[in-house]
Amino acid sequence: MSQATFRIWRSEPGGGSGAFTNYTTEISEGMVVLDAVHKIQAEQAPDLACRWNCKAGKCGSCSAEINGKPRLMCMSRLNSLDLNEPVTVEPMRTFPLIKDLVTDVSWNFRVKKGLKKFKPRKPDAADGTWRMAQRDVDRVQEFRKCIECFLCQDVCHVLRDHDKHEEFIGPRFLLYTAALEMHPLDSDDRLQDLKDKNNIGYCNITKCCTKVCPEHIHITDNAIIPLKERVVDRFYDPVTRLLRMITG
Amino acid sequence: MAAHATYSYDVLVIGAGGAGLRAAIEAANAGVSVGLICKSLLGKAHTVMAEGGMAAAMAHNDDRDSWQVHFADTMRGGQYVNNWRMAEIHAKEAPDRVRELEAWGAVFDRTPDGRINQRNFGGHRYPRLAHVGDRTGLELIRTLQDHTTYLGVTVHMEHTVIELILDGGRAAGVLAYDRERGRFHAFTAKAIIMATGGAGRAFKITSNSWEGTGDGHALAYRAGAELIDMEFIQFHPTGMVWPPSVRGILVTEGVRGEGGVLRNSEGRRFMFDDIPDNYKPQTAADPEEGWRYVMQDKTARRPPELLTRDHVARCINREVKAGRGSPHGGVFLDIAWIKEKISDAPGHIKRKLPSMYHQFKELADLDITTTPMEVGPTTHYIMGGIRVDADSQESTIPGLFAAGECAAGINGANRLGGNSLSDLIVFGKRAGEFAAQLARKSEQPKLDDGAVERALNASLAPFERGNAGENPYKVQHDLQDAMQALVGIVRNEGEMQEAVKKLAGFNERASRAGIDGHREYNSGWHTCIDLRNLLDCSEAIALSAIERKESRGGHFRDDYPDKVAEFGTFNISTRRQADGTMKVSRLPLKEIPAELKQVIEEQKQ
Numbered sequence A: 001m002s003q004a005t006f007r008i009w010r011s012e013p014g015g016g017s018g019a020f021t022n023y024t025t026e027i028s029e030g031m032v033v034l035d036a037v038h039k040i041q042a043e044q045a046p047d048l049a050c051r052w053n054c055k056a057g058k059c060g061s062c063s064a065e066i067n068g069k070p071r072l073m074c075m076s077r078l079n080s081l082d083l084n085e086p087v088t089v090e091p092m093r094t095f096p097l098i099k100d101l102v103t104d105v106s107w108n109f110r111v112k113k114g115l116k117k118f119k120p121r122k123p124d125a126a127d128g129t130w131r132m133a134q135r136d137v138d139r140v141q142e143f144r145k146c147i148e149c150f151l152c153q154d155v156c157h158v159l160r161d162h163d164k165h166e167e168f169i170g171p172r173f174l175l176y177t178a179a180l181e182m183h184p185l186d187s188d189d190r191l192q193d194l195k196d197k198n199n200i201g202y203c204n205i206t207k208c209c210t211k212v213c214p215e216h217i218h219i220t221d222n223a224i225i226p227l228k229e230r231v232v233d234r235f236y237d238p239v240t241r242l243l244r245m246i247t248g
Numbered sequence B: 001m002a003a004h005a006t007y008s009y010d011v012l013v014i015g016a017g018g019a020g021l022r023a024a025i026e027a028a029n030a031g032v033s034v035g036l037i038c039k040s041l042l043g044k045a046h047t048v049m050a051e052g053g054m055a056a057a058m059a060h061n062d063d064r065d066s067w068q069v070h071f072a073d074t075m076r077g078g079q080y081v082n083n084w085r086m087a088e089i090h091a092k093e094a095p096d097r098v099r100e101l102e103a104w105g106a107v108f109d110r111t112p113d114g115r116i117n118q119r120n121f122g123g124h125r126y127p128r129l130a131h132v133g134d135r136t137g138l139e140l141i142r143t144l145q146d147h148t149t150y151l152g153v154t155v156h157m158e159h160t161v162i163e164l165i166l167d168g169g170r171a172a173g174v175l176a177y178d179r180e181r182g183r184f185h186a187f188t189a190k191a192i193i194m195a196t197g198g199a200g201r202a203f204k205i206t207s208n209s210w211e212g213t214g215d216g217h218a219l220a221y222r223a224g225a226e227l228i229d230m231e232f233i234q235f236h237p238t239g240m241v242w243p244p245s246v247r248g249i250l251v252t253e254g255v256r257g258e259g260g261v262l263r264n265s266e267g268r269r270f271m272f273d274d275i276p277d278n279y280k281p282q283t284a285a286d287p288e289e290g291w292r293y294v295m296q297d298k299t300a301r302r303p304p305e306l307l308t309r310d311h312v313a314r315c316i317n318r319e320v321k322a323g324r325g326s327p328h329g330g331v332f333l334d335i336a337w338i339k340e341k342i343s344d345a346p347g348h349i350k351r352k353l354p355s356m357y358h359q360f361k362e363l364a365d366l367d368i369t370t371t372p373m374e375v376g377p378t379t380h381y382i383m384g385g386i387r388v389d390a391d392s393q394e395s396t397i398p399g400l401f402a403a404g405e406c407a408a409g410i411n412g413a414n415r416l417g418g419n420s421l422s423d424l425i426v427f428g429k430r431a432g433e434f435a436a437q438l439a440r441k442s443e444q445p446k447l448d449d450g451a452v453e454r455a456l457n458a459s460l461a462p463f464e465r466g467n468a469g470e471n472p473y474k475v476q477h478d479l480q481d482a483m484q485a486l487v488g489i490v491r492n493e494g495e496m497q498e499a500v501k502k503l504a505g506f507n508e509r510a511s512r513a514g515i516d517g518h519r520e521y522n523s524g525w526h527t528c529i530d531l532r533n534l535l536d537c538s539e540a541i542a543l544s545a546i547e548r549k550e551s552r553g554g555h556f557r558d559d560y561p562d563k564v565a566e567f568g569t570f571n572i573s574t575r576r577q578a579d580g581t582m583k584v585s586r587l588p589l590k591e592i593p594a595e596l597k598q599v600i601e602e603q604k605q
């Protein structure tokens, strides 16, 4: 057994002010950051707040910033971290703090409510069912792997630094929109909304979202860029063509 | 002190897993007002973890499949103490419920002709599980969650129900606290649906999330509802065993469905050594036939690795006890070997089992495409729960319905893999429908202020004791250790009697549990409250298991290792008596109608 020190954000009740507190605890082989947080909770700080459910990287509850990087606590093995220094564990900084490691992510649920829902075309067969080839659903299935951990939202500078929560839906919901737009059965059209309401144009393809996605979804390359291309094709192409004609 | 706020709904659903969401959708579609309460954020419920798939006899991959075969498989798996009417409804309605998900946006894996693809699973005669890789639960919950978003259901997330309140013997409302601020909220409803999931957290090694503390079981029990089948716990044969911090996390049966084999330390496929007589006609004679089955050869029979979970779990247990286990106390599960049979095996494995690949790579530093996994049994599912009417899902308390894992009946002594997700949508829908029907013809009940206040004050008592009280985490750990050791996968009278004694001690300690700090998002306080539920469930499990003096399905006793015909004629029920003690009784099974009996007989060959 060896020991490691964790520098964990503790807040005052009611959010607002807070500070890091150091906790030193025993660690054993295979432990992840969430195990350490649980151990600290059970032995030293019973009122330490953190969210978790599955402890297997499947539910997207335990998002936090570990040594400054947005990650799932349950999938961050201690042997992947430098334990000679205290390991910093703090809440996602893009969302309002509730307590300690827990943030208010309700904005995300509101954003989803404002997006157009799935609208299937008429069934293909008399029994009310559809036919789809596996190769036609591969892409959408990649997008539907999303566990709604909101780490991509946490890291996107449009939200994190520029606070555009009212105008920009963030990578998670661009991906969600892409999953609907590219769904072989969907018959609605979201391009106007993407351009005007959701401001896909704010994304300048830094790919930070893709880098932190625990599901390894190619958010930018496979979802956002194709959506941007569709928007451009629909709304801007004639203009660029016109420009090209004038400037020769 | 009074509740901070009071809400009124026609139908109140407690739980936002597959069952709760499906119930909420149905009730909302019926035009009544619906409130939905869940302990976690929306979309995080335990259902999200389900991997392998949902069972429905759509006959896409084998046209010999039908509701009759599914029904017979479910009854055989449950060792014939199932509620046959539930098994019948489930087998008949599951295909429509699955197709409906597709209309709501779910994207299942496809067959070559473009329909929903179905995979093999233990105890199912034909490929029957609609699936999405090995993340079917995520697809289910997200589809239902997104669909619910537009139906005007009011969702109270991160609220925990701590008391079910009756009015003249009828369900009238609940009291809950919110995690964020620790404030109390009262709810009244004309009909209440329990969809709170399982109780795996009563055991030390479990695949269940923290939410699985048997709240619905215990809330209903304390309000006077009857629980049945509590002795039947499913120990899934394949949980991770190493490293220690991930012990219990599930390794999907899908691994075996795709050709994974179990071996002991001598390299022997030990499952071939012990095939129960009633499964012999359907089980492969040798590895070669087993592989043909995996390759969907319709003339082949399934490999013994796909026998029912209770049996496979006990075989693994036996190998380990006999000293033929793997280095960390499990056995080997090998999927890498299929490279002998197919080209690009690593690619195939990653495509078919992506989250398993991911899970082992990231949590155990192990590449399942090259190296066998180490696996062992883990507490997975509780067949027992709230007794309900098969058609309406109403419990023995008028106005209280239950659906999903917290309800009992469909699975009997053992659940087949894939039958839970389909159970959620079949009976979730029915609960929503019948609850809405009842709500439409009922008056809004009144909550008794006194009852609210008593429940509220009792839940705050741990703060008065502060740090001087018992550490709730410690009590919880001790309880989990005791249940694991004494009422686990192999049971006997002496150990279970010891468990009952220990439970009394834990109850006493739990009543002295204390906690410091504030009510905001205080896990220690939440643990104090959860403890009561775990303890009530544990007692029901232990007492029911003592009463069943035989071995059947998930319940195995080494002092009564055989199945006894007489015990196949009743369920065991537990009910709270006026003096607070638990009454255990035998509830005779209803006679199976002749035509269903015949279906079962026809499928026995």
Ligand SMILES: Cc1cc2nc3c(=O)[nH]c(=O)nc-3n(C[C@H](O)[C@H](O)[C@H](O)COP(=O)(O)OP(=O)(O)OC[C@H]3O[C@@H](n4cnc5c(N)ncnc54)[C@H](O)[C@@H]3O)c2cc1C
Residues within 6 Å of the ligand: B014, B015, B016, B017, B018, B019, B020, B037, B038, B039, B040, B045, B046, B047, B048, B049, B050, B051, B052, B053, B054, B055, B136, B137, B159, B160, B161, B162, B195, B196, B197, B198, B207, B208, B209, B211, B215, B216, B250, B380, B381, B403, B404, B405, B406, B417, B418, B419, B420, B421, B422, B424
């Ligand atoms: C790892 C894993 C894999 C599985 N794979 C499969 C599979 O492939 N196929 C299959 O058929 N089954 C599978 N199962 C089983 C299946 O997932 C569960 O049985 C099923 O999801 C239970 O669903 P549910 O709706 O009943 O409850 P849950 O999904 O457990 O949801 C319970 C809900 O109730 C809420 N709740 C609980 N208590 C309270 C309270 N006091 N107050 C308010 N809310 C409360 C919770 O917050 C949650 O929202 C698997 C299980 C596990 C653990």
Ligand code: SF4
Residues within 6 Å of the ligand: A155, A156, A157, A158, A170, A171, A202, A203, A204, A205, A206, A207, A208, A209, A210, A220, A224
């Ligand atoms: S690529 Fe776009 S959406 Fe993703 S983080 Fe960068 S700006 Fe945000």
Ligand code: SF4
Residues within 6 Å of the ligand: A060, A145, A146, A147, A148, A149, A150, A151, A152, A153, A171, A172, A175, A209, A212, A213, A214, A215, A216, A217, A219
């Ligand atoms: S896209 Fe990836 S990072 Fe973003 S919420 Fe989904 S899983 Fe998380």
Ligand code: FES
Residues within 6 Å of the ligand: A051, A052, A053, A054, A055, A056, A057, A058, A059, A060, A061, A062, A063, A072, A073, A074, A075
């Ligand atoms: S606890 Fe579910 S993703 Fe970490």
